Amino acid sequence: MNSLSFPNVPVQRDLAEELSHRIRNVITSQIGMVADRGRDDPDVVKLWIGEGDLPTPPYIVEAAEAALRAGHTRYTYSLGLPRLRQALSDYHFRHWNVRLPVERFTVTVGGMNALMQSAQAVLDPGDEIIVPTPAWPNLIESMRLAGGTPVLVPYGIQSDGRLALNIDDVLAAITPKTKAILINSPSNPTGWVMPREDMEKFVDLSRQTNIWIIADEVYAQFKYDGSVAPSFLQITDENDKVIVTNTFSKNWAMTGWRIGWAVVPRGLDKFYAKLSEYNTTGVPTFVQHAAIAALDQGDEFIRQMVSRCAETRKIFVDGLSQIEGVTVLPPDGAFYLMVGFPGDETSLDVAIRMLAEAKVGVAPGTAFGSAGQGYLRLCFAISPKLAREAVKRLTGFFKK
The missing domain is CATH 3.40.640.10 (Type I PLP-dependent aspartate aminotransferase-like (Major domain))
Known part of the structure; x- marks a missing residue:
């Protein structure tokens, strides 16, 4: 009975190198890199993920x-x-x-x-x-x-x-x-x-x-x-x-x-x-x-969601615009705010430091490409009370 022989195949190898080029070239999400550091911390104001905090109707x-x-x-x-x-x-x-x-x-x-x-x-x-x-x-x-x-x-x-x-x-x-x-x-x-x-x-x-x-x-x-x-x-x-x-x-x-x-x-x-x-x-x-x-x-629920986001949008824009050196890009739509910060730190480093020092979780701007360097993304689809607390913490962080 004939048997197959493959003499040049190594016995041990890095299987990751055997995957397709497409999957090997996919980037690791910087949003997840930050979120994984504080997902289970109840004291963190979580603004990193793109979802509201309301339950399904x-x-x-x-x-x-x-x-x-x-x-x-x-x-x-x-x-x-x-x-x-x-x-x-x-x-x-x-x-x-x-x-x-x-x-x-x-x-x-x-x-x-x-x-x-x-x-x-x-x-x-x-x-x-x-x-x-x-x-x-x-x-x-x-x-x-x-x-x-x-x-x-x-x-x-x-x-x-x-x-x-x-x-x-x-x-x-x-x-x-x-x-x-x-x-x-x-x-x-x-x-x-x-x-x-x-x-x-x-x-x-x-x-x-x-x-x-x-x-x-x-x-x-x-x-x-x-x-x-x-x-x-x-x-x-x-x-x-x-x-x-x-x-x-x-x-x-x-x-x-x-x-x-x-x-x-x-x-x-x-x-x-x-x-x-x-x-x-x-x-x-x-x-x-x-x-x-x-x-x-669900049309009425949508109207309530949008109205709520309009209120928290104003809280963040008005509050963060008062901080010297911080740039705010007021959004016309969606429920995210891009916030520019002073200095030469990477967006990822600032996001990690903000999580540790201010207990606020945000997405690094560089998670969205190199054009996002110098910015952080905040999701404001949260309650007005939590939005005000987040602004308070962010103000203290940036003023330091």
Whole structure:
């Protein structure tokens, strides 16, 4: 009987070196590096993670419980329950006055899965995708994991201190390898909101260059002038190369439920059905019933969340702006605040020192790319009382 021989294979080796280049090149999150130092400390004011401190509304929990008792624990449509996709269509009509057919919706395991599926759908190995920065690291790394090459384009700062994405900077970054542009508006971590007229410019750019737009609009409800943020869905048609991703996590305090959605051009649903099938086999059915309750009953909860964040935003902006040497970039949307600090320390070192000395946990600006050096990101989706305590501690820290 013949036997195989592999004489050059070493007996002992570093298995990490045997992994794919994609996974070996994924960065370690600096947010996690800081958070792991103080997760279990009850005295820490935790502003590092992008989630509010309110519990999921009772009617959502009750809908999940009722679905469990009714036996909704089996496989279902990989694109999502038809009733949920219709509820998503109705939600977009209520808030953006766009009527989208259910065929354009796919339900995903959170917003991250919506982004990952979209990257898998659009990118081939070696394709470039332009990402404005500072950017949430998960946006960048999900594109890299799908085989794409992120090309980072920094935001500019206008004379009023607000950020802007200059389309000329994006044009300068386009190469023959450019396949897509990733737009996160309102933005994590900066709170920047893309104006509708700029969206129109980027849609025109997409049509002229045949470049995809992947738009992450998860914070669209969190805008502080009484309106929702504009959506690419308001200015595109079903044949435009635009994919919009979203999540239930932020609007309805459902971060741990892991359910989101994507809106895709007409005709791509059959491909997203395959992506869901082979990535996750779909979202748990009882969770989808909870999501229906969120959409049907949750508009008032959203209004309360946004109002609460508007109050804590003011507490942080007003309080931290009084500290000499500290720079505050007031966000137009989302629920994050970028705070600049004096000195030459790295953002990571300052965040670690702040955790130890002030018992306040924040995200280092460099977690969002090199453009974030000199800044810290604070999540202000917390109670006003806790926000005031955080400002008090931060004031003492910076004044030292």
